[in-house]
Amino acid sequence: MKKFSILLLPIVVVAGFIVISRYQKLLSLPTDEEQVKQPLISTQKSRDKTTRANKPQRIVSLAPNITEILFALGLDKEIVAVSSDSDFPAGATNKKKVGTFWQPNTEAVIASKPDLVITLWFEQQNQVAETLKRLDYPVLTLKIEKIEELLTAIQEIGVATGSSQRAERLAKEISTQLNDLQSKFDSGYKVKVLWVVQPEPLRVAGRNTFVNKLIELAGGENAIGQTIQQYPPISTEELLACGAETIIQTAMGTADTSEQQKAAEKFWSRWKTLPAVVNNRIYVVPPDTVLRLGPRLCQGIKLIANCLHPNENI
Amino acid sequence: MSDILKVENLCFGYTPQSAILKNFNFEIERGSFVCIAGPNGVGKTTLLNLLCGLLSPEEGYIEVDTAPIDSYSVKKLAQKIAVVRQEFVPVFDFTVKETVSMARTPYLGRLGFETKPDINIVKEALQITDTAQFASRTLANLSGGERQRVFIARAFAQDTPILLLDEPTSLLDLKHQVAIYDLLKTAQRQKGKTIVAVTHDINLAAQYCEKVLLLGADRSYRAGSTENVFSTEQIEKTFGVKTFTGRVGREKFFIPLGKFAKDCPQISKNLNSEKQK
Amino acid sequence: MTETLTSKKLAITFFFCLIALVAVMALCAVVGTQKVSLAKAFSGPADTPGKNIDYEILIGVRLPRVILAALVGAALACCGVVLQAVLRNPLADPYILGISSGAGLGAIIAVLSGLTWSFWGGSPIAVFAFIGALITVWLVWCIGYLAGAGKSQVTTLLLAGVVVNAFFAAVIMFLTSIAKSDQVHSTIFWLMGNITEKSQSVLWVSAACIIAGIMTLFTICHRLNVLTFGQDQAKALGVDTAATQITAFALAAFITAIAVSLSGLIGFVGLIVPHAVRLVFGPDHRRLLPVSAMIGGAFLVVADTIARTIVAPAQLPVGVITAIAGGPFFLILLAKYSRKVSWLK
Numbered sequence: 001m002k003k004f005s006i007l008l009l010p011i012v013v014v015a016g017f018i019v020i021s022r023y024q025k026l027l028s029l030p031t032d033e034e035q036v037k038q039p040l041i042s043t044q045k046s047r048d049k050t051t052r053a054n055k056p057q058r059i060v061s062l063a064p065n066i067t068e069i070l071f072a073l074g075l076d077k078e079i080v081a082v083s084s085d086s087d088f089p090a091g092a093t094n095k096k097k098v099g100t101f102w103q104p105n106t107e108a109v110i111a112s113k114p115d116l117v118i119t120l121w122f123e124q125q126n127q128v129a130e131t132l133k134r135l136d137y138p139v140l141t142l143k144i145e146k147i148e149e150l151l152t153a154i155q156e157i158g159v160a161t162g163s164s165q166r167a168e169r170l171a172k173e174i175s176t177q178l179n180d181l182q183s184k185f186d187s188g189y190k191v192k193v194l195w196v197v198q199p200e201p202l203r204v205a206g207r208n209t210f211v212n213k214l215i216e217l218a219g220g221e222n223a224i225g226q227t228i229q230q231y232p233p234i235s236t237e238e239l240l241a242c243g244a245e246t247i248i249q250t251a252m253g254t255a256d257t258s259e260q261q262k263a264a265e266k267f268w269s270r271w272k273t274l275p276a277v278v279n280n281r282i283y284v285v286p287p288d289t290v291l292r293l294g295p296r297l298c299q300g301i302k303l304i305a306n307c308l309h310p311n312e313n314i
Numbered sequence: 315m316s317d318i319l320k321v322e323n324l325c326f327g328y329t330p331q332s333a334i335l336k337n338f339n340f341e342i343e344r345g346s347f348v349c350i351a352g353p354n355g356v357g358k359t360t361l362l363n364l365l366c367g368l369l370s371p372e373e374g375y376i377e378v379d380t381a382p383i384d385s386y387s388v389k390k391l392a393q394k395i396a397v398v399r400q401e402f403v404p405v406f407d408f409t410v411k412e413t414v415s416m417a418r419t420p421y422l423g424r425l426g427f428e429t430k431p432d433i434n435i436v437k438e439a440l441q442i443t444d445t446a447q448f449a450s451r452t453l454a455n456l457s458g459g460e461r462q463r464v465f466i467a468r469a470f471a472q473d474t475p476i477l478l479l480d481e482p483t484s485l486l487d488l489k490h491q492v493a494i495y496d497l498l499k500t501a502q503r504q505k506g507k508t509i510v511a512v513t514h515d516i517n518l519a520a521q522y523c524e525k526v527l528l529l530g531a532d533r534s535y536r537a538g539s540t541e542n543v544f545s546t547e548q549i550e551k552t553f554g555v556k557t558f559t560g561r562v563g564r565e566k567f568f569i570p571l572g573k574f575a576k577d578c579p580q581i582s583k584n585l586n587s588e589k590q591k
Numbered sequence: 592m593t594e595t596l597t598s599k600k601l602a603i604t605f606f607f608c609l610i611a612l613v614a615v616m617a618l619c620a621v622v623g624t625q626k627v628s629l630a631k632a633f634s635g636p637a638d639t640p641g642k643n644i645d646y647e648i649l650i651g652v653r654l655p656r657v658i659l660a661a662l663v664g665a666a667l668a669c670c671g672v673v674l675q676a677v678l679r680n681p682l683a684d685p686y687i688l689g690i691s692s693g694a695g696l697g698a699i700i701a702v703l704s705g706l707t708w709s710f711w712g713g714s715p716i717a718v719f720a721f722i723g724a725l726i727t728v729w730l731v732w733c734i735g736y737l738a739g740a741g742k743s744q745v746t747t748l749l750l751a752g753v754v755v756n757a758f759f760a761a762v763i764m765f766l767t768s769i770a771k772s773d774q775v776h777s778t779i780f781w782l783m784g785n786i787t788e789k790s791q792s793v794l795w796v797s798a799a800c801i802i803a804g805i806m807t808l809f810t811i812c813h814r815l816n817v818l819t820f821g822q823d824q825a826k827a828l829g830v831d832t833a834a835t836q837i838t839a840f841a842l843a844a845f846i847t848a849i850a851v852s853l854s855g856l857i858g859f860v861g862l863i864v865p866h867a868v869r870l871v872f873g874p875d876h877r878r879l880l881p882v883s884a885m886i887g888g889a890f891l892v893v894a895d896t897i898a899r900t901i902v903a904p905a906q907l908p909v910g911v912i913t914a915i916a917g918g919p920f921f922l923i924l925l926a927k928y929s930r931k932v933s934w935l936k
Contacts, residue, residue, distance in 0.1 A: 084905060102780050103906040106652045106788060110644050111625040123716060123777040131788040135651045229768040368823055392829025404820050405679045406874035415595065416817050420829030426813025426877060427598045472828070
C-alpha cells in the first residue's frame, strides 16, 4: 500500500497546482457560450468588445491566399509582413517574411509590430494565434476550405480592415463570375476529367475534394467515381476503365511548366486506349490559381475550362 | 540445533501432468553445508528455486527459520536467503563495488542510499572473497572466475544466514573451484552460515559437504551424510555410471569408469573387493 | 567511480547540473531571429501591444518556449532511462511501448471528429494525443502480461509494443487517406515534433505533472539498479519486481504522454541522452535519472534554439536537429556496445 501511495503523489501535486492557479486566476476556462459569442477577432482582454477603433495600418498575413485578398482590396501599403509562400502579386515578394505557412515565426511577427494579424484555421497557426492573443495583439482567424467560406472571409477581412465596400465589391465580382461560368457550362456535355495529384504511384483527386468542385464549375466531371478517400491511389485497371477525356496534372513548384508538360505527355503515352491520350488532351497547370482559394479563383476555373473545352474561347 | 530450512510434503510440477517433486521431505540443519546432486533435469534447480521463494509449490510446506515461507515479504526473505547463480555480464556496466553494494538493498531506506555500516559490510565482503582489487573495474573486464567471486561477494554482503548456490563452479578451472569452495567452507565455519550448493562435482561435494541430498529420476531421493549416501552402488543407481570409490585418509574419492577406463589391476582388484563388502 | 554514492554527493552533482541547465536556458532565451535588448525587456510590459516588443518577444514568446523545451527534454530523457532499465535494453526509447502510434491515432481522431473547443488553452489534438498514448501503453501492457509468462515478459512486452505500433501506424495511414479535411496535413506536421509557445496555465500544469513524475521515479531508482540484473536476481535481492515495474511503466508512460501532447513526437532525446550521461556518470540510476533530466532538458533547449534560428525566418521541426545530432551519436554507441554487451553476442 505504501508503494501505491507514492503513485498518489503526482495526483496530489497536480491537484494542488490546479487549486492554487484557480485561486490566482491564472486559469480562465472559457465556457461554451463565451466561445460561441466570441467574435473572430479576439485578444485576451477584449472578449466582449471588438477592438477596431482605428483602421489597421500594419497588417500581417500568414497565408498566401489571404495575402492575395489583401492586395485585391488595395491594402498593399498596410501590409508589413507575409508568409514566405505568398508569391502573388509581385508586390508580395518584396514584403518582409515571417516564416512558412506551416511554421510561422512568432518572433518575426511581433517584430513587425502589427496591429492586425490574419491567420487561417490550422493547428500550427492556431498556436501562433493563441500566443499573439495572449500578448494582446488583434488576430483574425479565418476558415477558408470552401468557395462559400472564401466569400465570407473576404467580407470579414473587409470589415476588419475598414474596407468593407471594396470587399463587398470583390466578393460580388467573384460571385458573379462564378455564376456566369456555372451557367455557361451547366448544360452541355460534361467532359470526363482525371485530376492527377501524383503520377507515380498514381494518385488522383476524388469527388470529395475542393478541386472536384472546380472541375464541375468548369463543365467537367470527375472520371473517377465516389471514393472513400480524398486522394485515392488508383490501379491501372481503374485507370483504363475510367475513360478520361482530359488529364490535368498540377505542376511541381513554380518552375517552367513546359518541361513538365513534355514529361507528362511522355508518361501518359503508354496508355494508348485512353481517350485523353488519343486526343492528346494532357495538361500540366501551375497550381497557384487552381489550388489556392483566393481572388484568382475564377482565373483558375477558366484555366481548367480551357483545358476541358479547348475549342471554345473562354 | 534447529532446522533452518524444512520442507514437508512438497509437490511441484511445471505442468499439471509432469510432477518434478512429489511428497518431498527434507530438513537442513542450521550451520551445515549441504550439497544437492543428481543427474540433469531431475529438478535440482527447481528445488533451489522453490527454496528461495521464486516458485510456489502446488502442495506442501516450506519453512524458513521456523516461519512459513509465505509469511515473508520479498524484502524479509532476502534478508534470510542469498542466492548465487551462474555468473554473467549484465547489460549496463556496473563496477564490482556497485554490484556488491546492491546486496544491501533489503536493508536500505526509502531512497536507497547506503549507510556507513552498509559500506563496511560491502568492504568486508570484497576482502574476504579477494575481489577488493577489482573494486572499480566493470564486470565485463573480469574473467569468469573473478566474476563468480564477485557474485559470491555480493551474497556475503547480503549478510544472510542461508546461502543457496546453483552450480557455482561448473565453468571454472580447478584453482577457482577449490578457492570458491574454500570460501564457502570458511563462511560456514567462521560465520555459521548454512550453505546449500547444487553441484555436479561429487568429489568436491564429498570433501566439503557434511550432508547430501541426492535426487534421482522418477522423483526418488536419498538424503544423508556424504559418507553414507555416496557409494558405488548409489552412484551407479542414480547416475548410471560405474565408479571406483576409494579413500585417502578420511577423504573419499570417486573415479568414474567409462568404457575406455584404463585396465588397471589395482582398480579391478579394488572394484572386486568393494563388491565383496 | 570507486566511491560509494551518498546523498550529499548526489545533491552536489544535481545542483551543478541544475545550474548548467538554467544557464543554458537563459543563454538560449536571448538567442533568436530578432535582436532583443535585455534592458528594455526587463522594464516590464507596455500598456499597448507593440510598444515594448523586446519584452513581448523575450518573456511572451521565447521564455515559454525555452521552458517547454526543458520540460519535454527532461521528461523524454527520464522515460528513456527508466525504460532502458526495466526492459534491460539499451536501445529502448520512450516510444517503444506504443506511445508514438497511440498519440498519432489520438491526434488523427481529434481531427476527424472536427472538434474545435480548446481545453485549458491546449487544442483537442493535444488532449486526444495524451489519452491515446496512455490507452495504447495500457493495451501493450495487457498484451504483454497476458501473453508473456514470467521470464519472457520483457521480450513479450517489446514485441507487443512493436506490433501495436505497426498496427496503429497502418490505421493512421488509412484514416489519413480518407479524412475529408485539410487539417490532416497539419496533424502530420504536428506529429513530427515541434516546440511552440504555450500559455502559462498549460506550462504550470505540465511542469507540475512532469516534475512530480520524475521525483516519484527517483524513489525507485535504487531498485532499478538491481532490476537490470534480471527479475530473478532482483527478487533474490529483495526487490518487489512487479510493483517496481508497474510503477516505472505507469509513470514513464504518463510523463511521456504529457510531453507528446505538448510537442508531438520528438525522437532521439529519450534514446541518446541516457547513454551519454551513462558514459560520463556511470549506470547508477540514482544519479543517472536526475542528471539525465537536466541534460535532456538542456539538449532539447539547444536543439530548439538551433531549429528556430538556423533557417530564419522559417523554422525547422526540432526533431530534425535531434536526429542530426542523435544519429551519428547512436552509431558510435552501437559500435561501443557491440563489443562489450552480452546480449548482442
